[in-house]
Amino acid sequence: MSAADTSDIAGGDRHQSECDGHDREEDQDWWYLRLYVAGQSAKSLRAFANLKNLCEEHLAGHYEIEIIDLIDNPALAGGDDILAVPTLVRRLPPPLRKVIGDLSDTERVLVGLRVAPESST
Amino acid sequence: MEAARAPGADDLGTTNRSGAVAGELAKTPTGISGLDDVTGGGLPRGRSTLVCGPAGCGKTLLAMEFIVRGIIEFDEPGVFVAFEETAEDLTANVASLGFDLAQLEADGKLVVNHVSVVREEMSETGEWDLDGLFVRIGAAIDSVGAKRVVIDTIETLFGAFSNTAILRSELRRLFGWLKDRGVTSVITGERGDGTLTRHGIEEYVSDCVIVLDHRVTEQTSTRRLRILKYRGSLHGTNEYPFLIGETGVSVLPITSLGVRHGVSAERVSTGVARLDAMLGDGGFYKGSTVLVSGSAGTGKSTLAAQFCDSTCGRGERALYFAFEESEAEIVRNMASVGIDLKQWVDADLLKFQCFRPGLLGLEAHLFAMQKFVGEFGPAVVVIDPISDLVGLGTGADVSAMLIRQVDFLKAKGVTALFTSMNSAAELSQAEQQLTSLSDTWLLVKAMEGNGEHNRVLYVLKSRGMAHSNQIREFLLTSQGIELADVYVGPQGVLTGSARQAQEAKEHSDGTARQEDLEQRRVNLERRRESVEAQTATLWREFEDEADIVRRLLSHGSTNVEDRAGQRAEQARLRRADTDKVEDVADRLEDIADVGDIPVGTS
Numbered sequence: 177m178s179a180a181d182t183s184d185i186a187g188g189d190r191h192q193s194e195c196d197g198h199d200r201e202e203d204q205d206w207w208y209l210r211l212y213v214a215g216q217s218a219k220s221l222r223a224f225a226n227l228k229n230l231c232e233e234h235l236a237g238h239y240e241i242e243i244i245d246l247i248d249n250p251a252l253a254g255g256d257d258i259l260a261v262p263t264l265v266r267r268l269p270p271p272l273r274k275v276i277g278d279l280s281d282t283e284r285v286l287v288g289l290r291v292a293p294e295s296s297t
Numbered sequence: 298m299e300a301a302r303a304p305g306a307d308d309l310g311t312t313n314r315s316g317a318v319a320g321e322l323a324k325t326p327t328g329i330s331g332l333d334d335v336t337g338g339g340l341p342r343g344r345s346t347l348v349c350g351p352a353g354c355g356k357t358l359l360a361m362e363f364i365v366r367g368i369i370e371f372d373e374p375g376v377f378v379a380f381e382e383t384a385e386d387l388t389a390n391v392a393s394l395g396f397d398l399a400q401l402e403a404d405g406k407l408v409v410n411h412v413s414v415v416r417e418e419m420s421e422t423g424e425w426d427l428d429g430l431f432v433r434i435g436a437a438i439d440s441v442g443a444k445r446v447v448i449d450t451i452e453t454l455f456g457a458f459s460n461t462a463i464l465r466s467e468l469r470r471l472f473g474w475l476k477d478r479g480v481t482s483v484i485t486g487e488r489g490d491g492t493l494t495r496h497g498i499e500e501y502v503s504d505c506v507i508v509l510d511h512r513v514t515e516q517t518s519t520r521r522l523r524i525l526k527y528r529g530s531l532h533g534t535n536e537y538p539f540l541i542g543e544t545g546v547s548v549l550p551i552t553s554l555g556v557r558h559g560v561s562a563e564r565v566s567t568g569v570a571r572l573d574a575m576l577g578d579g580g581f582y583k584g585s586t587v588l589v590s591g592s593a594g595t596g597k598s599t600l601a602a603q604f605c606d607s608t609c610g611r612g613e614r615a616l617y618f619a620f621e622e623s624e625a626e627i628v629r630n631m632a633s634v635g636i637d638l639k640q641w642v643d644a645d646l647l648k649f650q651c652f653r654p655g656l657l658g659l660e661a662h663l664f665a666m667q668k669f670v671g672e673f674g675p676a677v678v679v680i681d682p683i684s685d686l687v688g689l690g691t692g693a694d695v696s697a698m699l700i701r702q703v704d705f706l707k708a709k710g711v712t713a714l715f716t717s718m719n720s721a722a723e724l725s726q727a728e729q730q731l732t733s734l735s736d737t738w739l740l741v742k743a744m745e746g747n748g749e750h751n752r753v754l755y756v757l758k759s760r761g762m763a764h765s766n767q768i769r770e771f772l773l774t775s776q777g778i779e780l781a782d783v784y785v786g787p788q789g790v791l792t793g794s795a796r797q798a799q800e801a802k803e804h805s806d807g808t809a810r811q812e813d814l815e816q817r818r819v820n821l822e823r824r825r826e827s828v829e830a831q832t833a834t835l836w837r838e839f840e841d842e843a844d845i846v847r848r849l850l851s852h853g854s855t856n857v858e859d860r861a862g863q864r865a866e867q868a869r870l871r872r873a874d875t876d877k878v879e880d881v882a883d884r885l886e887d888i889a890d891v892g893d894i895p896v897g898t899s
Binding site: 212214215217219222223226246247250251253254257258259260261262263271272273274275276277278279280281284285287288 | 410412413414415418419420421422423424425426427428429430431432433435436454457458
């Protein structure tokens with residue numbers, strides 16, 4: 177696989193909701209998600225697209241997504257003990273959760289991330 | 298087989314030592330003692346080997362040793378991917394074997410990569426693959442230029458992912474990928490119920506399968522190793538016992554143990570002067586293996602104690618493994634036959650290790666012994682009795698272990714004395730092995746007869762010595778062991794009181810004969826004296842008579858001449874004829890010759 181051109185995914189590594197200036201540190205509802213992928217595979221692209229839709233729908237204004245391509249940064253795989261890709265890691269709010277797969281089943285992702293209806297204002 | 302020759306096999310540097318098939322596939326030596334002999338040179342190079350077995354059988358250790366020895370002995374860097382233990386735990390666990398993982402990592406030769414798998418925090422949705430793992434292993438391989446990879450234990454993944462269909466296809470891809478990377482890999486797997494591994498990964502790793510086992514037979518456990526499969530190579534098919542010792546894993550194929558000990562012509566005294574004499578000149582060879590066998594109560598332990606006593610007396614150290622008596626008992630019992638072991642214990646020259654044989658498994662025993670020997674550095678080791686160890690396993694295991702032990706001691710130049718409970722007639726397989734292994738075999742036997750139970754000793758064999766073929770009576774006296782000649786006569790071999798009686802009888806017979814001879818000699822002398830006396834008397838009588846005769850003769854001739862003169866005068870006067878006068882004179886001359894008779898020589 178060639179080195180990832182992340183612009184193909186979403187035009188950058190970080191994807192935030194529009195409400196800049198929001199004080200994330202103090203916001204209990206701030207979601208910080210990391211998506212680990214390995215190159216520009218169909219699965220990776222699908223996972224990112226699914227995630228983006230899901231966040232916009234349920235966490236609009238309360239999330240940040242970081243994409244880590246392990247092909248570029250293999251050392252980062254150790255941090256979250258990534259074996260399978262794509263893996264979505266919920267860094268915030270605690271506790272840490274992981275969802276692996278292309279995130280095609282939205283219901284299961286929501287359950288996996290514990291995105292409860294009341295937390296999505 | 299030339300046609301089947303793998304292209305480029307020679308380029309990879311064939312390490313095959315079996316020489317059975319030319320052009321056999323290239324192998325990666327493990328450096329694990331014995332394993333390379335069993336596999337004919339090592340694991341298949343550039344391929345995957347599955348090591349499987351139940352919990353606690355030594356899989357992780359074997360795999361780790363493969364990596365560490367690869368680095369140390371063959372300069373092949375390695376990657377250890379641990380799913381079960383953390384790098385810290387692994388480092389601590391193998392530190393006791395002398396493996397310094399931290400140092401190897403610092404040297405850039407080793408990567409220990411712990412992958413924690415916690416299912417609770419993970420859920421699955423849709424398709425995924427294991428590229429994350431691939432990337433991590435790939436990065437680790439690249440970082441040190443690894444030639445060897447261990448994955449311990451990959452089956453943990455089955456507990457982490459629910460979609461086993463994906464997992465299986467990913468594992469298949471993983472092993473293929475490892476092969477493509479050209480690394481020699483070891484995959485460990487837990488034994489399953491009726492299958493080699495719990496999740497059947499032997500299906501994917503098919504080049505070489507090694508099965509470890511940890512079996513308990515008669516309450517003692519023995520580790521065993523078997524090469525179940527080795528594609529494209531000859532391999533040993535037996536189950537081989539293996540040890541996890543101070544230096545790691547040791548597989549014990551008997552054939553792997555080349556016999557190349559340094560030998561010594563130096564002798565060590567047995568502590569029994571007459572036994573030294575029986576063994577030719579001066580006792581056992583230093584570093585030899587001595588077996589003392591005999592039935593119960595024949596004095597084997599005493600012989601061993603005396604040997605220790607004499608060793609310590611020379612200022613050398615002796616290590617005494619006792620499986621039947623405690624130290625205090627041995628010291629007390631030996632004191633009763635005049636062997637003071639206490640002084641040597643106090644002087645730190647003699648050390649006892651007393652434990653029950655059932656305490657440990659066979660391999661653990663030998664390991665413990667080797668450890669003690671290494672620590673104490675004795676010149677002499679006694680194992681009393683070794684037959685207790687023989688009971689700890691089945692024939693072949695014990696044989697291999699004993700060979701191992703004997704070789705270990707020989708290599709260290711330690712003179713070993715083993716006692717064995719059985720007589721020659723009822724030797725088990727392992728003991729037969731031991732008897733052929735030992736250099737000197739002393740047999741102590743009980744002889745019953747005459748209402749007594751007596752001990753005899755003889756040298757059944759003794760390599761390289763002009764040893765005696767005589768049976769000696771073996772006496773336990775208050776001054777230790779003494780050997781006495783036995784009497785062989787029409788009644789057979791006499792020992793004990795029968796021997797003493799025979800001794801006394803012969804002694805008295807001898808005395809009587811001696812007295813008789815003396816008497817005869819005296820008589821003869823007297824006879825000679827009396828003969829000489831008689832001879833002297835006779836001579837004196839003879840000389841007396843001869844004197845008289847001589848006197849008479851000289852006197853007689855005067856008379857005759859006088860008378861002849863007178864007669865001549867008378868004849869002249871009477872005018873008688875003169876013929877008769879001359880006749881008488883002739884006769885007188887004859888008689889006068891008698892005076893020439895020689896006097897007796899005495």
